[in-house]
Amino acid sequence: MIKNVVFDYGQVLIEFNTAYMTAQYVSDPEDAKLVEEVIFDRLYWDPLDRDGISDEELLADSFRRLPERLWEQAKQVYDNWFYHNPEIEGMSQLMRDLKAEGYHIFVLSNISKTFAAHAHEIPILRNAERCILSGAHGLAKPQREIFELLCRECDILPQESIFIDDNPANIRAAEQFGIQGYLFDGDVARLRNFFDLKKEK
Numbered sequence: 001m002i003k004n005v006v007f008d009y010g011q012v013l014i015e016f017n018t019a020y021m022t023a024q025y026v027s028d029p030e031d032a033k034l035v036e037e038v039i040f041d042r043l044y045w046d047p048l049d050r051d052g053i054s055d056e057e058l059l060a061d062s063f064r065r066l067p068e069r070l071w072e073q074a075k076q077v078y079d080n081w082f083y084h085n086p087e088i089e090g091m092s093q094l095m096r097d098l099k100a101e102g103y104h105i106f107v108l109s110n111i112s113k114t115f116a117a118h119a120h121e122i123p124i125l126r127n128a129e130r131c132i133l134s135g136a137h138g139l140a141k142p143q144r145e146i147f148e149l150l151c152r153e154c155d156i157l158p159q160e161s162i163f164i165d166d167n168p169a170n171i172r173a174a175e176q177f178g179i180q181g182y183l184f185d186g187d188v189a190r191l192r193n194f195f196d197l198k199k200e201k
Helices: 018-023 029-039 042-049 055-065 068-083 091-100 113-121 123-127 144-154 168-177 188-194
Strands: 004-007 104-109 130-133 161-165 180-183
Touching: 004 091, 018 029, 018 068, 029 055, 029 068, 042 055, 055 068, 068 113, 091 104, 091 123, 091 188, 104 144, 113 123, 113 130, 130 144, 144 168, 161 168, 168 180
Parallel strands: 004 104, 004 161, 104 130, 161 180
Antiparallel strands: none
């Protein structure tokens, strides 16, 4: 019996759109494209997920790749990206409705330690009882250890839990650990139907 619903964050609860986030601080299209490519490079973001690089190291290396005239704008993009993630329509209500049905709600996300320090400022995350954010623990999906951490820290059992993520590799890892997986395709109505919830008002 499923008692616990665990959500990923990016592309499940919110839209992680690097072009949109960059455009909030860089108006020139060519400059914006350059800043976006550098600041959101997986060269940095994969280590960020495991707390393997500091903000200072990321910015220092980014500045090396950018013209000096863009340094301040690039820093603004990096320091404030998490304030520019629109919620996926209907997900906050879905979390509340699941909670009303008696489910326990959690979040498990690959994301930086800096984001973890600001997570309490993000409205949709207030629907969760607990957030396990990878950068704060030095672990990241699809590592088995982060699912072990999730269950230990949230005091839940794998067989009583379902994990909703948009990444097939993370879903496979959850299922190998014993947690039911749901590959989210952006269709919130379909997800509501999966839980047999009435149509959102």
